[in-house]
Amino acid sequence: xxxQNLGENKLISxxxxxxxxxxxxxxxxxxxxxxxxxxGQKFLLITKDLLFEGVHFLSPLHPPFLLGRKxxxxxxxxxxAMGGLPKFALxxxxxxPEMDSSWLQQYFAGFKSAASEEGxxxxxxxxxxxxxxxxxxxxxxxxxxxxxxxGAEAGHHIFVSGCLGNARQGLILLKKGYRLGDNKKADxxxxxxxxxxxxxxxGKELSRLKLVSSMIDISDGLSVDLSHLxxxxxVGAEIHLDRLPLSQxxxxxxxxxxxxxxxxxxxxxxLFSVPPQNLRSLSxxxxxxxxxFIGRMIEKRQIFLIDRGGRRSPLSIKxxxxxxx
Amino acid sequence: xxxQNLGENKLISxxxxxxxxxxxxxxxxxxxxxxxxxxGQKFLLITKDLLFEGVHFLSPLHPPFLLGRKxxxxxxxxxxAMGGLPKFALxxxxxxPEMDSSWLQQYFAGFKSAASEEGxxxxxxxxxxxxxxxxxxxxxxxxxxxxxxxGAEAGHHIFVSGCLGNARQGLILLKKGYRLGDNKKADxxxxxxxxxxxxxxxGKELSRLKLVSSMIDISDGLSVDLSHLxxxxxVGAEIHLDRLPLSQxxxxxxxxxxxxxxxxxxxxxxLFSVPPQNLRSLSxxxxxxxxxFIGRMIEKRQIFLIDRGGRRSPLSIKxxxxxxx
Numbered sequence: 001x002x003x004q005n006l007g008e009n010k011l012i013s014x015x016x017x018x019x020x021x022x023x024x025x026x027x028x029x030x031x032x033x034x035x036x037x038x039x040g041q042k043f044l045l046i047t048k049d050l051l052f053e054g055v056h057f058l059s060p061l062h063p064p065f066l067l068g069r070k071x072x073x074x075x076x077x078x079x080x081a082m083g084g085l086p087k088f089a090l091x092x093x094x095x096x097p098e099m100d101s102s103w104l105q106q107y108f109a110g111f112k113s114a115a116s117e118e119g120x121x122x123x124x125x126x127x128x129x130x131x132x133x134x135x136x137x138x139x140x141x142x143x144x145x146x147x148x149x150x151g152a153e154a155g156h157h158i159f160v161s162g163c164l165g166n167a168r169q170g171l172i173l174l175k176k177g178y179r180l181g182d183n184k185k186a187d188x189x190x191x192x193x194x195x196x197x198x199x200x201x202x203g204k205e206l207s208r209l210k211l212v213s214s215m216i217d218i219s220d221g222l223s224v225d226l227s228h229l230x231x232x233x234x235v236g237a238e239i240h241l242d243r244l245p246l247s248q249x250x251x252x253x254x255x256x257x258x259x260x261x262x263x264x265x266x267x268x269x270x271l272f273s274v275p276p277q278n279l280r281s282l283s284x285x286x287x288x289x290x291x292x293f294i295g296r297m298i299e300k301r302q303i304f305l306i307d308r309g310g311r312r313s314p315l316s317i318k319x320x321x322x323x324x325x
Numbered sequence: 326x327x328x329q330n331l332g333e334n335k336l337i338s339x340x341x342x343x344x345x346x347x348x349x350x351x352x353x354x355x356x357x358x359x360x361x362x363x364x365g366q367k368f369l370l371i372t373k374d375l376l377f378e379g380v381h382f383l384s385p386l387h388p389p390f391l392l393g394r395k396x397x398x399x400x401x402x403x404x405x406a407m408g409g410l411p412k413f414a415l416x417x418x419x420x421x422p423e424m425d426s427s428w429l430q431q432y433f434a435g436f437k438s439a440a441s442e443e444g445x446x447x448x449x450x451x452x453x454x455x456x457x458x459x460x461x462x463x464x465x466x467x468x469x470x471x472x473x474x475x476g477a478e479a480g481h482h483i484f485v486s487g488c489l490g491n492a493r494q495g496l497i498l499l500k501k502g503y504r505l506g507d508n509k510k511a512d513x514x515x516x517x518x519x520x521x522x523x524x525x526x527x528g529k530e531l532s533r534l535k536l537v538s539s540m541i542d543i544s545d546g547l548s549v550d551l552s553h554l555x556x557x558x559x560v561g562a563e564i565h566l567d568r569l570p571l572s573q574x575x576x577x578x579x580x581x582x583x584x585x586x587x588x589x590x591x592x593x594x595x596l597f598s599v600p601p602q603n604l605r606s607l608s609x610x611x612x613x614x615x616x617x618f619i620g621r622m623i624e625k626r627q628i629f630l631i632d633r634g635g636r637r638s639p640l641s642i643k644x645x646x647x648x649x650x
Contacts (some may be wrong), residue, residue, distance in 0.1 A: 003429065004422035035448035037413060037465075040365060046448065048463055050417040052455045088362060092375040092461055097329035104328065123360035123371065130377045136417055136461040138373055140362075 034078050034139075036146055045141040047078040053133040061174050064103045066195045067135075068110025074219065075139040076118055077198035077268040081217035083207025084143035086200070088123045089115060091137055094130030118200060143207065151213035152233035152273040154299040159282070159291050161199045161270040163247045164222055165257055166192035168264030173253065185249050198268040202289045206272065211282050215272035221265040223303070223317045229273065230303060238304040239295035239315065262305075263318040273297055359403050359464075361471055370466040372403035378458040386499050389428045391520045392460075393435025399544065400464040401443055402523035402593040406542035408532025409468035411525070413448045414440060416462055419455030443525060468532065476538035477558035477598040479624040484607070484616050486524045486595045488572045489547055490582055491517035493589030498578065510574050523593040527614045531597065536607050540597035546590040548628070552642045554598065555628060563629040564620035564640065587630075588643040598622055 034047035051071055053059045062070075072089060079086045091111065095104065115122060120139070170193030178186045180194065198217065206212050214233050216225045222244075230237050241258055250257040274282055285291060295306075305315040359372035376396055378384045387395075397414060404411045416436065420429065440447060445464070495518030503511045505519065523542065531537050539558050541550045547569075555562055566583055575582040599607055610616060620631075630640040 001426045002422065003420055003424050003426055035413070035415060037448065044369075046413075046415060046463070046465065048415045048417050048449055048451050048461070050419055050451050050453055050459070050461055052419055052453060052459070054456070055419075055454055088360070088371075090360060090371060090373045090463065092373050094375055094377055094380075094459065095328055097327065099328050101326045101328055123362065124373055126373050126375050128375055128377060129380055130459075131379070131457065132455075134375070134377070134419065134455075134459050136373070136375055138371070138415065138463045140371065 034082050043143045043146050045079050045082055045084040045143055047075050048138045049075050051135040059133055062194060064106035065110035068107040069114040069195055071135045071137050072111050072114040073196055073198055074268060075137045076200055077217040079139055079141040080198055080200040080203030081215050081270060082143060083145055083147040083203055084141035085204060086118060086120050086139050086141040088140040089120050089137060090124035091122060092126040094128055094134035096131055097129055145207045145210050147207055147212055147215045149214050149216055149229050149232035152229055152235050152297045153213065154235050154297050156213050156273040156275050156297045157279060157293055158237060158273050158295045158297060159293055160245060161202055162290055163245045164267055165250060165260030165264040166247055167196060167266035168260045169250055169253060185252055193266065196268045199270055203270060205285060209281060211274055211278045212272040213275055215270060218267045218269045218271050221263045223262050223315055225271055226303060227317045235297045236300045236302045237295055237297050238306055240306045242308050243292060243294045245292040359407050368468045368471050370404050370407055370409040370468055372400050373463045374400050376460040384458055387519060389431040390435035393432040394439040394520055396460045396462050397436050397439040398521055398523055399593060400462045401525055402542040404464055404466040405523055405525040405528030406540050406595060407468060408470055408472040408528055409466035410529060411443060411445050411464050411466040413465040414445050414462060415449035416447060417451040419453055419459035421456055422454055470532045470535050472532055472537055472540045474539050474541055474554050474557035477554055477560050477622045479560050479622050481538050481598040481600050481622045482604060482618055483562060483598050483620045483622060484618055485570060486527055487615055488570045489592055490575060490585030490589045491572055492521060492591035493585045494575055494578060510577050518591065521593045524595055528595060530610060534606060536599055536603045537597040538600050540595060543592045543594045543596050544590065546588045548587050548640055548642045550596055551628060560622045561625045561627045562620055562622050563631055565631045567633050568617060568619045570617040
């Protein structure tokens with residue numbers, strides 16, 4: 001059977017079954033945003049992302065400086081989603097020999113700027129020749145109160161950070177020919193896609209204060225990533241459509257921005273569940289961070305969308321899946 | 326300037342300069358086989374390798390089971406070369422959607438067999454869609470007596486494990502149409518290329534007994550990898566041509582096997598230097614492992630080859646370099 005007929009989720013569950021040998025030092029295995037290894041009183045978090053030209057980024061449209069930043073940031077987002085503090089990064093690059101070295105210089109400058117902003121040290125590299133650009137980043141972080149995907153219970157409130165759908169709107173504008181600096185209204189969306197800034201500080205604070213029962217970063221889209229939390233926690237959820245946080249300006253470009261907010265992907269915001277007894281403490285964080293209540297975990301293992309009229313309907317899980325036709 | 330006009334070494338030294346911010350927890354940085362991070366009384370070793378179809382392996386000629394093994398083994402070789410014990414692996418794959426899922430099953434079976442042989446647990450994965458197969462493996466190991474590249478001094482003896490040039494001879498035979506099982510004389514060479522088995526146990530013992538002053542695995546070829554040891558240790562070397570360990574059978578296929586032994590690459594054997602006072606202890610290891618004396622480190626910062634007639638001439642450093650025309 002061809003991979004495209006199998007789909008990413010089936011592929012991953014096959015791999016998971018293949019590698020399910022338990023290990024005493026491993027806390028979280030394949031399937032979480034990052035791997036977690038016991039390490040004395042603390043935990044080590046390790047995350048790995050592969051980015052391919054033409055699949056994850058459009059090289060001529062993505063300024064190399066911003067791509068350098070983004071390729072590190074998406075990994076820091078994974079670490080933040082588990083409540084970890086990113087410390088070290090390893091970078092692997094496959095580059096076409098006919099590429100101009102200025103591309104690489106700018107890429108590194110971007111990677112470096114993001115690394116120094118976040119206090120991450122580059123400790124290893126591997127460079128080789130390929131036909132199309134391939135980027136492989138590994139980040140190592142530390143954590144004390146690790147947050148996984150499996151702690152949500154029925155009745156826990158669901159929150160997201162930031163605004164949803166902006167990155168996807170940015171990609172749409174980019175493909176339409178909009179470029180950074182051209183248009184004040186378009187710029188925030190282009191930036192959300194080209195140069196995302198995951199709420200790493202918020203992740204750290206949620207972990208330090210032990211406020212959340214499960215957390216994930218929104219990389220594949222709210223519906224897909226919420227379905228991951230529900231699956232791992234063995235619960236369902238209901239989401240209020242009119243509570244989804246949107247940028248005011250998105251209405252300028254989109255008639256149906258909720259579609260992007262639900263299924264858009266690449267927002268790199270945090271999605272998390274909070275037990276009722278922690279809501280008061282969370283409200284203090286809401287003074288510093290944009291955090292929006294969007295729904296609740298429920299017992300029935302299904303995800304429902306509640307529309308403005310109060311009508312409840314099953315939410316279809318749509319978002320980015322590799323190997324799907 | 327195009328990357329192909331810059332060459333890999335210049336590229337790496339540029340990157341190194343770009344990322345040379347010292348960090349108190351980092352023992353070895355960019356440039357060593359693996360990154361080393363302080364970790365209580367022990368050290369963490371992290372290594373990362375990218376393998377691209379058409380660059381590092383020829384997909385139709387490389388049975389997927391053996392490719393699965395090799396893609397893990399080349400990383401374990403990096404850890405072994407620093408005297409570490411590999412513990413965890415993360416696997417990133419880029420796969421073409423039209424690929425048959427049986428390829429993936431066999432690849433995983435191979436990866437798994439190597440992992441379980443070496444006691445390595447797979448703790449993370451990332452799979453996405455690409456045009457050509459791309460494999461990114463990260464291995465995390467632990468070590469107490471870390472061996473770096475910079476400890477060799479003039480007068481230290483130089484040794485290699487195993488035989489040299491076999492992997493390159495295997496690649497030559499593979500390209501000529503030889504396949505595993507076709508020919509008894511060709512099989513050991515094909516195996517050396519398709520299914521290398523780095524001397525991981527030897528690496529561990531050399532580290533435990535603190536016998537060596539510098540070590541590297543031979544991935545790019547003896548001349549290139551020796552030049553790395555010399556550069557980092559700020560010494561030179563002289564190598565005796567007739568001491569290079571060769572398989573008896575290589576003469577069957579090659580008139581000039583020394584060329585392959587010097588510049589072949591992908592042998593994944595260990596190259597190391599030993600201070601004179603440790604030679605007696607090393608000789609005990611030589612009962613269990615194939616270890617061959619090939620020359621000495623010298624003060625003059627150049628590498629010389631001594632031929633059978635005792636004539637000394639500068640050794641040209643040839644081997645695999647990415648981005649070289």
